[in-house]
Amino acid sequence: MFSKALSCELLWDAAVSGVVVGRQRWILSTMQKYGPELVTMLWRILGNEQDVCDAYQDTFLQLAHFEGGRKPDHVKAYVFRTANNIAVSMLRRRMAERNRLSGPIARTEATASPAIEVDSEYLQEALRRRIAKLPEHLRNVLALRDLAELSYAQVGRILGISPGTARVYRCKAIQLLAMWMSKEE
Amino acid sequence: MAITRADNQCRRLRTWLYTAMTRHWGAEAGWLQSHISSCPRCQRRLVSLGKVNLALSLMKARPHSLSLLMRANEQAIGVLKHGLRAEPQAARLKTTLPEPKLVERCGRYGHSVGHLAACVTVLLLMKIGVFSSMDTFQTEGQEIMRQYYARQVGQDLAEDVFPAQTKQSSSGNPRGVANV
Numbered sequence: 001m002f003s004k005a006l007s008c009e010l011l012w013d014a015a016v017s018g019v020v021v022g023r024q025r026w027i028l029s030t031m032q033k034y035g036p037e038l039v040t041m042l043w044r045i046l047g048n049e050q051d052v053c054d055a056y057q058d059t060f061l062q063l064a065h066f067e068g069g070r071k072p073d074h075v076k077a078y079v080f081r082t083a084n085n086i087a088v089s090m091l092r093r094r095m096a097e098r099n100r101l102s103g104p105i106a107r108t109e110a111t112a113s114p115a116i117e118v119d120s121e122y123l124q125e126a127l128r129r130r131i132a133k134l135p136e137h138l139r140n141v142l143a144l145r146d147l148a149e150l151s152y153a154q155v156g157r158i159l160g161i162s163p164g165t166a167r168v169y170r171c172k173a174i175q176l177l178a179m180w181m182s183k184e185e
Numbered sequence: 186m187a188i189t190r191a192d193n194q195c196r197r198l199r200t201w202l203y204t205a206m207t208r209h210w211g212a213e214a215g216w217l218q219s220h221i222s223s224c225p226r227c228q229r230r231l232v233s234l235g236k237v238n239l240a241l242s243l244m245k246a247r248p249h250s251l252s253l254l255m256r257a258n259e260q261a262i263g264v265l266k267h268g269l270r271a272e273p274q275a276a277r278l279k280t281t282l283p284e285p286k287l288v289e290r291c292g293r294y295g296h297s298v299g300h301l302a303a304c305v306t307v308l309l310l311m312k313i314g315v316f317s318s319m320d321t322f323q324t325e326g327q328e329i330m331r332q333y334y335a336r337q338v339g340q341d342l343a344e345d346v347f348p349a350q351t352k353q354s355s356s357g358n359p360r361g362v363a364n365v
Binding site: 029043053056060174179182 | 229239243253261262263278
């Protein structure tokens with residue numbers, strides 16, 4: 001009697017997991033379809049391979065748990081926006097940690113030297129710091145347009161704005177970044 | 186028909202407006218260049234804009250390692266449900282390498298395709314007789330010119346100027362052009 005109950009339970013578990021797998025197979029398809037673009041975008045935002053892997057993992061984990069495993073209506077938009085937000089959060093955490101570890105004197109010394117200013121690593125890090133400070137609507141457009149290299153039409157569709165608005169936001173983002181770059185000098 | 190004409194006019198006007206505005210208000214405009222060369226504030230702004238663009242280009246130009254996609258997929262699949270991890274598609278994703286897009290892959294064949302298209306166009310033009318029609322057109326044009334010269338300055342001079350046509354027309358006039 002006990003063994004019969006056990007076998008029934010096992011069968012039920014197998015059937016349920018089979019249904020769940022069948023229902024969530026689209027996650028793997030999404031990974032196959034948008035994975036390369038996502039990795040490129042995350043790499044450009046973060047510039048560190050381990051951070052890219054972590055952000056990518058978090059993105060798909062959130063996707064798998066979206067409203068109890070339901071497929072979002074616009075998967076591409078969800079995936080790109082989630083990845084972008086996760087990457088920026090990681091960037092901010094990294095910046096805060098760096099600020100905490102290095103004193104204010106060390107920071108002023110790093111920006112004072114003109115030789116460091118033309119260094120590509122320094123430039124990229126400086127831009128990343130400022131991108132993390134941008135308002136969300138401008139940052140999203142900049143990340144999707146310049147770092148993920150999507151067209152304005154695609155950016156508009158993902159963010160729910162018109163391509164013209166996306167162009168304006170991108171222009172504002174660049175102007176703001178340029179202003180911040182010149183202020184720090 | 187009227188709509189098409191209006192469209193063409195619109196297009197011409199747009200092009201003309203764009204050219205005129207670029208000439209007077211674009212980055213290459215003389216007054217703007219002379220202002221920038223003497224205004225330190227604009228120079229500072231342009232330098233910082235250039236710096237942002239340079240940093241963005243550097244970010245785009247820096248490549249990641251080839252196995253990054255593979256590792257990211259592996260890590261992400263590791264936290265999915267057991268059933269999904271055991272799927273054959275998951276196993277394929279764990280060994281996937283980034284591939285160039287179809288447009289990038291076909292880009293190197295662009296020149297060859299262009300040459301082939303040009304050859305096909307020439308063959309098509311030969312097939313439909315455009316070249317022979319052009320030849321006929323040229324021959325008849327020269328014949329008319331010869332007749333005009335013959336009428337205006339005399340037959341001898343016309344024969345000197347167009348000797349080939351004269352020989353042809355004396356041997357026979359297949360196109361039926363009247364000799365003067």
